[in-house]
Amino acid sequence: MKQYDIGFGHLGNGITVWNRKEEQHGDYKTIAHIGHDRQVKFYEELPQNIKDKINHFALTANPTISATQDQPVFY
Numbered sequence: 001m002k003q004y005d006i007g008f009g010h011l012g013n014g015i016t017v018w019n020r021k022e023e024q025h026g027d028y029k030t031i032a033h034i035g036h037d038r039q040v041k042f043y044e045e046l047p048q049n050i051k052d053k054i055n056h057f058a059l060t061a062n063p064t065i066s067a068t069q070d071q072p073v074f075y
Contacts, residue, residue, distance in 0.1 A: 004050050006031070008057060010065055010073050017054055034058045036075050 005020040007028065014035045018028035031050075032042045038058045042051065063073045 004047070006050060006053060008034075008061075008063075010063060015057075015061075015063065015073060017057075034074075036073065038074050 003021040007018050007020055008015050009018070010016075014033055016030055017032040017034065019031050020028050022029040024030075031044055031046060032040055032054050034040050034054070034057070040054055040058050042054075046054075061074075065071045065073055
């Protein structure tokens with residue numbers, strides 16, 4: 001069974017979601033993207049518990065674009 005250790009990061013166009021347990025092209029594999037409007041796009045089939053974590057983050061998180069700039073990522 002595939003393992004997941006998900007991470008979230010702002011790369012300028014919303015939040016990128018990756019799986020630290022899988023690499024692709026020398027980096028963690030991107031598994032989803034959360035747009036500025038909090039809409040989630042999944043790039044592969046994921047277990048429901050992982051989708052739930054990503055959707056929860058999309059609905060509830062209020063990240064800023066960086067630690068030094070307090071501009072919000074989501075509208």
